[in-house]
Amino acid sequence: MIKVLFNLEMEYHFNSLYPLYQVMEKDSDYDLWFRIGQDPKKFLGLIYMSRKKKILSKTIPKNFRITLKTRGFDLVISGDALSKPEKFGTPILVNLDHGVGIKTSRIRNIIKQKGLHYHVFLEGQYWYDYIKSQGWQDKASFYITGMPKMDPLFTPGFYNQEKLKTELGFDGAKKTVLFAPSYKPSCIDDIGEKIISLVPEFNLIIKLHPYSWKGRYAPHSHHRFFERLAKAHQEIYLIPEQDYDIYPYLELADTLISDTSSVLNEFLALGKFGVIYVLSNFKEKHSDGSDVLSIHPRDWLKDAFPHLNNPNELSENVRLALDPTHNMKKRLAEYRDYFFTGLDGISSHRVKRVIDKLMKQSS
DSSP: OEEEEEEESSGGGHHHHHHHHHHHTTOTTEEEEEEEOOOOEEETTTEEEOOHHHHHHHTSOTTOOBOOOOSSOSEEEESSSOSSGGGGOSOEEEEOOSOOSSBTHHHHHHHTSTTOOEEEEESSHHHHHHHHHTTOTTSSEEEEOOOGGGGGGGSTTSSOHHHHHHHHTOOTTSOEEEEOOOSSSOSHHHHGGGGGGGTTTSEEEEOOOHHHHHTSSSOTHHHHHHHHHHHHOTTEEEOOTTOOOOHHHHHHOSEEEESSOTHHHHHHHTTOOEEEEOOTTOOOBOTTSOBSBSSOTTTTTTTTSOEESOGGGHHHHHHHHHSOOHHHHHHHHHHHHHHOSOOSSOHHHHHHHHHHHHHHHHO
């Protein structure tokens, strides 16, 4: 039997791993285990508090087998490059990244780990072309299969939209805008209270990145600001911290506003138009001189998604995204085909078929 470790360092990586787990657990050749990381939250600006117990009680299904071990596995599957990979011995390494955006860290973190070989699964041709342009195509094994994480979005009825609409209590006659900024860099400071300009014309949902709740890499002021805003305006719904899955809300929303978050590409995959806020203080390079993003935000989904850098122009750009031109529709279809393959709800099955071959070759 092939012993497999699903290594979950951060709670919000769970959606990257779970669809593949569900497929693999039906195959008796695989012995599946989950390891849960600390995923700490910063407390009082100084102390990091482990969230492991909360993740185990709230996120992980009761029938999962949990282990503290990192060694003795034939295969390790993760939602990011492994932290301290030496702890895991020499298994076959599979990467199912937790984001499908344009941040280079998803590949950069793997390339930086010298002497390791990952099997990396990509959502479409775009990312392989970028990897090749950097000369990284031989640094790991890459497969264009589509991402298991996205399978629920293309599985009819997976999310109960009618129930969600009832819970939110929104006016059904209004269009719904989802504001989902990244944590670093973020348009939160730029937009601030200008987000209120969207109500009462639209329903407004706000989804913060997990780091904007935890005080890690982003200040606690992020969530505190929107908690005050949502309390003062009944038209605004702030998705609670414990509800880490944005996908039901992506499916519900008519349009989306974000900056550098991967949710923009996920919205593209759904065939819907979002709005990209181009940050004036965008940092283009990491400290080692490598690019932070694979493409500059002003060029990302250009001519398909409206771009802006003035918060006073939010409403007019939202209206454009809700009523796109013929050329915008044409460009969106082209980008969707280039960025994604297999938007059919069965990417997990394609990934498993590759894994099956890898394990047979290693036996």
